[in-house]
Amino acid sequence: MLFRNKYIFLIILLFSISQNLFAQYKGGNSNGGDSESLTQSPCSPPENSNIYFGGDANGAQSVSIIQSICTIPINASIYFGGNANGASAKDLIQSACSTPENLSIFFGGNGGESIQLSTLCTPPENNNIYYGGDANGAASQYITNCPVAIPLNIFNGGIADGFSKGVLSQSSCSLSENYNIFFGGNTNGYSLNVFIQSICSTPESLNVFFGGNADGFTQNVLTQSVCPPADNSTISLGGNSEGYSLGTFTQLVCSAAENSNIFFGGNTDGYSIQNLTQSLCAVPENSYIFTGGSADGQDIKRLTQSICPVAENFNIFFGGNTDGFAFSSLTQTICSVPENFNIFKGGNTDGFTLSKFTQSVCSTPENLNIFSGGVSNGDAFQYLISCALPEIANIYFGGDANGAAYTNITICPVNTSQVNIFNGGNANGAANQRLIQNICTPPVNLNIYLGGAANGAENLRVIRSICTAPENQNIYIGGTTNGAANMTIIRSICTPPENFNIYLGGNANGAGNQIIMQSICPISTNWNIFFGGKADGFATRSLLQPFYWTGNVDHNWHDPLNWSLEVVPDISSLVIIPNVVNYPIVSNSSAVAKSIVLQLSARLDINKDLTTEFSIINDGTINITGSPSITIGGDLHCENGLITTGDAKFIFNAATGIQTVNFNNASVRSIDIETSPSASCQLEGNITILQNLNIVSGSFNASTFNITINGNWNNSGSFIPGIGAVTFNGTSQSITNTLGEHFYNLVLQNNSQLVINNNIQVSNNLTLTSGIILTSTNILTLGTSIASPGTLTYSSGRIVGKFEKWIASNGLYFFPIGTPVNSQAVNINVNSGLTPGSIVVYFVSSNPGSGGLPISESGDIVQNQYPEGYWNVTANNGFAVTDFNISLEANGFSTYYFNSYTRIIKRTNSGGWHFDGNHVNAASPNCYRNNLTGGISSLGTQFGIGAMSCYGGAVLDNYLILVNEDVPAFVNVDIAKGGADLFNYTWQYTTNALAVPGDTNWTNIPLSNTNSYDYGTLSNTTRFIRKATSVGCLTPVYSNMLIITVNIPPVTGPIYQIPNSFAF
Structure with missing residues (x-):
């Protein structure tokens, strides 16, 4: 009784909000509405768009529905029954009305409507009637049709022997007698029967479905008449086992489409040895072609298409559950109109994972639908970039297992970029998926499907723009198990409906922990909302509004009366802050939110810790004082607003996807990157860090933007330099990355020193404006290869330690090295005989020794070496040279008097000193030597300063x-x-x-x-x-x-x- 009372309460709740919801859903997995009655009022407009009774067990088995007599449909669709005995003792009393009273009626279940009678009238009383169900559905049922279309759709059969002993005879009619006919079921559906069609000028039935799960239609023949129009819109052949695998389907050469849809195969070897040959026709020969199945379906098959001026096939389905189409290719022609409307690739296991789909450049969409992926990692590393005109109407990513776990969709800013987008699947299908939409006035997408069977979209974000028209027509969230348990939808405030339909939940508590943040609109925000599923899907569900800041009392964030719902936001709450006089202040204690949106001219003051699970979007002003920690799990966008950061530490800890950050050129005290290994934090604007940058985990992508840092650089994760510059302009700074750090452009404007604790590589440009770089035993490398040698821009400063530079051509190369006290710069001018590579140059502050001295040159004797130090030059990466000049800046060399006769001396690998090349008069503190021909050794070549002995003349x-x-x-x-x-x-x-x-x-x-x-x-x-x-x-x-x-x-x-x- 308590269970039943709960559903009565839910029905009352649904009626209380019926002005905003056009659909009512009752029941669920257990005894849904089993003793419930629904009495409708005689109203002139439709009272409900859809009514769902029952569920999986005994749904509505003793319920009655009494309808009024009205001139227009009272209900669009009525669903009775379920899996077990649905409506098995049910009476439906219909009125004799001149227009359809109900658009669709669904009967059945496991014993669906086995003793039901239907009263027919000249116009169709119902658009769709569904009989049957899981067991013997309508097994002894007969339907007699009058020579007009009554009703429009008939669904017979079910899982076992559905209609297997019945005969359907159709009359010769001048218009379609039935829209859809479904025969068969899971076992031997219609397997020994014959379907004979009359010769008519219009399609006799729009859709005909034969077969089932086992041997469906495997021994039967379908004979088609010779007709200029389509004889049937849809023909479904085969089933789960050997469906049509040994049969032949021959098509006529017709001027019009012979069949709208053709389904071949099934779960096992569907169509695996079958050929389909198409004629050359001016119009599509078939609207839909489904090939393949669960195991190796079509995996070694080719589909050959003719070059037609119009679309040849509307839908093409490749693959199946196992390696479907995994090593095949589909090549399309370059045509002015779409060649195929729908393309389905992949399947349950690695479907299409090793294949490529190449599209031509067409002025119109080439395909309306593309289905990629499958159960396991299908299309897991695929990127799709759309073009100015929508190339694809529907996009399906993912599948049952991690189908699109690392897929990005980039939509260009044009109207209706994509019609439908399907993300996710049965198991975490889109768990790391992100969809970013543009700002537009028409609907961006017609349908969005998120999630799947198991936590399909549990960490998914949908970020949408502020549009005046409906942004999406349908949104499907969730799936079989807690499909949207941690899902957030951020929507704007708009006057028309923002979404037509929202589907939440699934088979098990699909939306049990779900919150939808809706805007406050004068009319319904959404036309239809679907909650629940098979097991108490709506039992613990709440529909909540966003947490709007009102400031009705004061500025205190933690006062419930300052919020629209009179509840302080928690980590599952979307916070929207408008422009009000009493702006919020976080000061008493820390604050949390799912996401925070500051509208135009709004303000938020913070001096305590703040955490958001997802994004902060700031179109107003954020003022931070004190030194709180700001933890953000999603994007930070301030490009349309202002932010003052005080002494706050910002922590970016996205779990999945790409986390974008834009401070609008504001300065930040310190930043910690703590994303998961599969996530990345990416700059979308220049940034100045007043203290430290700590990349604790994950990756940090500079993209095209610049980073200025006054403190230390600590990287335990990954830094992606992009093409921006990193400028160090503080005092006593350091760079630490045990794996070595990589910069694109590195600028030193340091007031004292920058210590590099590991190897550093600068791929493009190294700029030294002031300060010194201490490398210790590490190497600072400029350039990455002969093709990318890098450039040095020098004003002041020096490198104390090893400096490596790539040399790719003859010319002068400057090495600004030295000690903490003195510059000991080296210039090497390559004259000739160059083999490109790199050289490592550094200065050693110790006595080089006097081995090999004295030596003389033109009567001048070098008796002593200067003990202040020497230069080491080592050839790397194949570098060699046969003629070069060298100059050494010998600042601080004072043991001997420096004069024009002071000479450069040379040795290899700590051997004896000697002269190489020609002496050029020295000019303190510089020594020169030209045309050295002894080369530079990969073992190390040392250069020292020799003091000339005093000579009396x-x-x-x-x-x-x-x-x-x-x-x-x-x-x-x-x-x-x-x-x-x-x-x-x-x-x-x-x-x-x-x-x-x-x-x-x-x-x-x-x-x-x-x-x-x-x-x-x-x-x-x-x-x-x-x-x-x-x-x-x-x-x-x-x-x-x-x-x-x-x-x-x-x-x-x-x-x-x-x-x-x-x-x-």
Whole structure:
């Protein structure tokens, strides 16, 4: 009795809201309405569009319906009975009316209407009559038709022996006698009977269904008449086993469609060895063709279509339950009109998962319906992008198991982008599915199907625009088991109905925990709402309005009287905040909501934690003060509003799909990305983070937008850089990602330093404006390959550690490396002999050692290496070069005096120092060397700075003179070198033949600070030397020694003459 009272209460409840609902549904899985009576009033408009009585067990078995006599239909459809004894003792008393009293009547169940009589009248009293059911439905029932269409649809039979012993004879009529005829059932339906049609000028029956689950019509023949119009609209052949698998169906060559629908096959090997040959016709030969079945249906079959000026087939069904059409392809012609209206691909297992569907570029829709996927992962990684004109009228994604778990649908902003969209299936079919619609004034979609048998859409979001016309005609949510248990629909406030029909629930408590957030409209928001299912589907159901903020009392979010429903929102509540004087303030404690929508000019102030399971859409102003945590499970959209974030931390933790974020260029204190591994958080606008970014889990996609960060970058998930830039402009920042981080554009505007704790790769552009990058033992790499070497934009700053750069062509390459104190930049100019690759350059702040020294070049001797450090250059990725120039910036090298003779020295893999190439005069702090030909080693090539030894120079010359003769001037040949390269000269002399430069035997010549010298006269042999002193030379250096030899002339008497004597 309590159970019955509950349903009486529900009926009263439904009547109380009948002005908003055109349909009434009673019953359910158990004894639905089994002792209930419905009395209708004699009204001129229809009282109810549809009435459903009964259910699975004993539905309405002793109920009566008394109808009034009225001129128009009282009810559009009446459903009696159910699975067991539905209406088995039922009487239906119909009036004799001039118009149909009911559009559809459904009788039956397991023993459906076995003793029922129907009164017929000249116009059809009912549009559709359904007899039969699960067991022996109408097994001994006869229907006699008059020579006009009475009634329009007849459904006979059922699961067992439906109409199997009955005969249907039709008269010769000038119009369709019946719209639909269903024969057979689950077992041997009509398997031994004959159906004979008359020759008529119009279709005798619009739809004829033969067969059933087992051997349906497998041994029978269907003979068609020769007719210019369609003989039957629909023919269904076969069943679950071997349906028509050995039969032949031959079609005539007709100028008009011979049959509207043809169904071949069934659950097992349906049509697997059968061919269907079509004629070349100007109009469609068949409206529907169903091929395949449960097992390997059509999996090695081809359907060949002719090229017709009009659509050749309206519907094509491929595949079945197992690998249907899994390795086949459907190729379409390029035509001006649709080639097929409906295409069904896949099946229960991996249907169509390895196939491709290629469409032509047509100006009109090429296919009206596409069904992809199946039971298991069917079409799981498929993307569909629509075009300016709707290419497809219906889209079916998913199936029984994860059918479209990772599918995205992108709809372009045109009118009626898609007619129907089917998402989900039996098991989590669209659990990670997201549908984003555009803003338009006509309906965006005619039908939306969400969910399926098991939690089909439990985490699904449907985001719709604010439209003035109905946005969707039909919405189906839920399925067999809690189909929409965690579902939220966000709708706008509009004056016409936003949706025509909404179907919630399914077989088991389908909408038991479901909330629909409806708008407040002066007329019904939805035309029909369907609740419940097989088991108490409506028993615990509530229909709730959105939580509208009114501010009737004050600003307090937590005061129930400030809300339209006088209840504070919880995590299952959609919150809509309009523009009111008392805007809401979250200040006393934390707040939660399913989603929050701020309408134009609305305001929300927050200084306590706020959590939303789904989205925040802000078209007004959000003011955050203090340091609350804002946790968002869906999108954040502020592009049409303003947001001030205070010191709040934002946590984005989407469970599925792509979570989009747009702060409208606002600054944020810190952001945590905590999405699930299958979800991604994606920017839809530039963002500035004042402190840290923490990618805890999931992925963070920058897309095309820029990130400016003042704090640390911590990534334990995945960062997708897109094509935006990441700018570090704080103080003492760091980047941490144990797997290495990847940026597209990286900008350093740091006031001190950026520490990279792992390898970093910059694929496009590295910009150094200020600050230093500390790499430790890690590598900062610019570029990704020879084809993408990257570019460096440099103003200031340096890299302390290893810097790798790709080199793809001859030219100058700058490496801004160094120490925390000094810049030790390297320039390498590739002249010739390049094999592209990359090189790693870094500076080592330690003494490189003196192995191989001293070495000399053109008389200049390098005795010592500078101990301040050296440069290491390593060839990677096949890099090689045979001729290059190099310059080194040796800031801080102070052990030896830096002068123009300071040289670059080279070694390979810590070998001995040597010279390579040609010396170019140094200019502090830079050293240069050109045309090095010894290459760069993959084992490491080191470059150091060699200090030239101080050198006293050379003078000319030794002379031989006489006593007191003038000594020729001493001529400079080579000036002193080394040190500061500015020398003071002192000429010295000695007469001690054993004197050596620098000992005490030498005497300085005053005022002799010149590199040449004229001494004057000498009286004895003397040795001369030029002493040179300079800052940077630890001791004086000396020129070569000059020896001036003085000879004494001979001593003689007076000159005399002895005359010759000739005397003897």
